[in-house]
Amino acid sequence: VFDEGQEIIQRKREYRGVFIYCEHENGCIKDVSLELICKGREIANQLGEELSVIVIGHKIDNIAIELTYYDVNKVIKVDNSLLETFNEYLYVDVLEQIINVFNPQIVLIGATKYGMALAPGVATRLKTGLTADCTELEIENETGLLLQTRPAFGGNLLARIICPIHRPQMATVRPGIFMPANKEFERKGFIEEVPVIINKSEKVEIVERVAKESICSSNAEIIIGIGKGIGKPENIPMVKKLANKLGAELGATRAVIDAGWMDCSYQIGQTGRVVSPKIYIALGISGAVQHTAGIISSNTIIAINRDKDAPIFKIASIGIVGDVMEILNLLLDEI
Numbered sequence: 001v002f003d004e005g006q007e008i009i010q011r012k013r014e015y016r017g018v019f020i021y022c023e024h025e026n027g028c029i030k031d032v033s034l035e036l037i038c039k040g041r042e043i044a045n046q047l048g049e050e051l052s053v054i055v056i057g058h059k060i061d062n063i064a065i066e067l068t069y070y071d072v073n074k075v076i077k078v079d080n081s082l083l084e085t086f087n088e089y090l091y092v093d094v095l096e097q098i099i100n101v102f103n104p105q106i107v108l109i110g111a112t113k114y115g116m117a118l119a120p121g122v123a124t125r126l127k128t129g130l131t132a133d134c135t136e137l138e139i140e141n142e143t144g145l146l147l148q149t150r151p152a153f154g155g156n157l158l159a160r161i162i163c164p165i166h167r168p169q170m171a172t173v174r175p176g177i178f179m180p181a182n183k184e185f186e187r188k189g190f191i192e193e194v195p196v197i198i199n200k201s202e203k204v205e206i207v208e209r210v211a212k213e214s215i216c217s218s219n220a221e222i223i224i225g226i227g228k229g230i231g232k233p234e235n236i237p238m239v240k241k242l243a244n245k246l247g248a249e250l251g252a253t254r255a256v257i258d259a260g261w262m263d264c265s266y267q268i269g270q271t272g273r274v275v276s277p278k279i280y281i282a283l284g285i286s287g288a289v290q291h292t293a294g295i296i297s298s299n300t301i302i303a304i305n306r307d308k309d310a311p312i313f314k315i316a317s318i319g320i321v322g323d324v325m326e327i328l329n330l331l332l333d334e335i
C-alpha cells in the first residue's frame with residue numbers, strides 16, 4: 001500500500017491541472033461544456049490547480065474569446081481547416097498531442113455522441129483509464145483522487161470509480177447533470193494557440209453535412225412519448241402516423257434510447273429534455289421518476305399501459321389500461 005501511495009504522489013507531481021474539452025457547433029458552445037467548466041472549476045479549486053479548456057476546430061476565434069469570459073485560467077486553441085468538421089481520427093490525434101504537451105491530471109469530456117467517440121480513443125492512446133457517462137464527480141479528501149460515479153447494471157447500482165495510478169484521470173460526463181458556468185464579460189482570460197501535427201485522415205473523409213430531421217422541441221403543444229411498452233422499433237412508424245394526425249412531436253424514454261430504437265435527442269426526463277406541452281401522451285411508459293421529472297409540468301398527461309398499477313397512472317389525468325398497439329390502432333381509426 002505504501003509503495004502504491006508513493007507511486008501516486010510521484011505521478012501527481014508530473015501531472016497538473018484540470019482540462020475540459022469544449023464541444024461546439026455552428027459557432028455555439030454546447031451546454032455540456034459549460035456544465036463541465038462549472039464542475040471543473042470546483043474540482044480545480046479543491047485541488048488548488050488551474051482549469052483549462054481545450055477548443056478544437058476551424059475559424060473558432062469567437063468561441064475561444066467567449067470561453068475566456070468563463071472562470072477558466074487558460075483557453076487552449078487548435079485551429080486548422082482540416083478540423084472544420086468533427087472527425088474522430090483527427091480529433092483523437094490532436095487531443096492526444098495537447099494532453100502530452102500539458103500533462104493534465106484530470107481530463108473531462110461530455111458524454112455526448114462526439115465525446116463518446118473521442119474519449120476512448122484518447123484514453124487508449126495515453127494508456128490511461130476512462131470512466132464513461134459519469135453522473136457525479138468529487139475529489140476524495142484523503143487521496144486527492146477524482147471519485148467518479150456512474151450508474152451501473154442498468155442504473156440499479158451507482159459505481160464509484162477511481163483511477164489510482166495512471167494519468168490523466170479521464171471521465172466523460174452526462175449532459176444536464178451539473179449547473180452551467182456563468183459568463184462575465186469583464187473576465188479577460190488567456191488564449192494559447194498550440195501547434196500540433198495534423199495529417200489528413202485516410203480513414204474518413206467528410207463529404208457532406210446533412211441536418212438531421214427535427215427533434216422533439218421543448219415547446220411543442222402535443223408530445224407523444226414512446227416507451228419500451230410499444231414492443232419493438234418496427235411499431236414506431238405507427239406512432240408517427242398518430243403524431244402526424246395530431247400535429248404532435250415525438251419523445252422517448254431512456255429505455256427506448258438505450259435500446260437504440262431512437263436517437264438520444266428524443267430523450268425526455270432527468271437526463272434528457274424537460275417538456276411542458278398541453279398534452280403529453282405516454283405510450284407504454286412505466287412512469288419512472290427519472291422520466292416523469294421531464295413531463296410533470298405538462299397540462300394533461302394521457303397514459304396507455306397494460307399494467308393498471310404502473311406508476312405513470314399516478315400522475316396521468318387520463319389513463320387507459322390496455323395493449324398500447326391495439327389502442328393506437330383504435331385511435332388511428334377514430335381520429
Ligand code: FAD
Pocket residue numbers: 135151154155156226227228229230231252253254255256267268269270271272283284285286287288289290291294304305306307310322323324325
Ligand atoms: P419500462 O420500465 O420497461 O416500462 C415499460 C412499460 O410498458 C411498463 O410499465 C409495461 O407495463 C408497459 N407495457 C409493456 N408492454 C405493453 C403493452 N403491450 N401495452 C401497454 N403497455 C405495455 N428514463 C427516462 O425516460 N428519461 C431519463 O432522463 C432518465 N434518466 C435516468 C437517469 C438515471 C441516473 C437513471 C438511473 C435512470 C434514468 N432513466 C431515465 C431510466 C428510468 O429509470 C427508466 O428505466 C425508464 O424511464 C423506463 O423506460 P420505459 O418506461 O420505456 O420502460
